Amino acid sequence: MSARTVIDGLEFSRAEDELQGHLPLAGFGRLQDCLFDADGGIDFLLKGGRDRQRRQVLHLEVTGLLHLQCQRCLGVLAYPLRIMNTLLLVSANETLPAEADEPDAPDCIVTSMDMDVAALIEDEILLSLPLSSRHPDGACAARPGVPRIGGAASPFDGLAALRK
Ligand SMILES: [Zn+2]
Numbered sequence: 001m002s003a004r005t006v007i008d009g010l011e012f013s014r015a016e017d018e019l020q021g022h023l024p025l026a027g028f029g030r031l032q033d034c035l036f037d038a039d040g041g042i043d044f045l046l047k048g049g050r051d052r053q054r055r056q057v058l059h060l061e062v063t064g065l066l067h068l069q070c071q072r073c074l075g076v077l078a079y080p081l082r083i084m085n086t087l088l089l090v091s092a093n094e095t096l097p098a099e100a101d102e103p104d105a106p107d108c109i110v111t112s113m114d115m116d117v118a119a120l121i122e123d124e125i126l127l128s129l130p131l132s133s134r135h136p137d138g139a140c141a142a143r144p145g146v147p148r149i150g151g152a153a154s155p156f157d158g159l160a161a162l163r164k
Helices: 009-014 117-128 155-163
Strands: 019-022 036-038 041-050 056-069 076-090 107-110
Touching: 009 041, 009 056, 009 076, 019 036, 019 117, 041 117, 056 117, 076 117
Parallel strands: 036 056, 076 107
Antiparallel strands: 019 041, 041 056, 056 076
8 A cells, every 4th residue: 555545534434445454663653752663564454334323433453563662671572452443433523422421432533535544543553552561570671780679689688687
């Protein structure tokens, strides 16, 4: 697919259109700050349709493997990305449906005649990332020269114990 693919949101939904493809992570400018490196890419599937209340929606699936940076050891953290989301199309001057405040309400997205598919996908990826990405406890790579706070006892602790 080309570098910039746009869809007419309402028409895409009405026609129950489908678009799938692969996008390299290096192409997502705003995502770079969250990444350890931009290796690899994501696969996506975008489908137009309607929800149970016959409202026009887009279904989006995104899968891929991101390399995030661990906030504790600054090492690389492999993060399997799996997004399955339904986005309710609303027009720019439309007031959001009242139920938008409910926790299980669908996410709303402002539709237009030239919705940038890559930007839409990047938004969803950014929203899905953990606020603080870390390896599981104890799984960080040990880095030489960096003392571990609260970690292994220092040899002097043993001496202190002997003196008592
Ligand atoms: Zn770590």
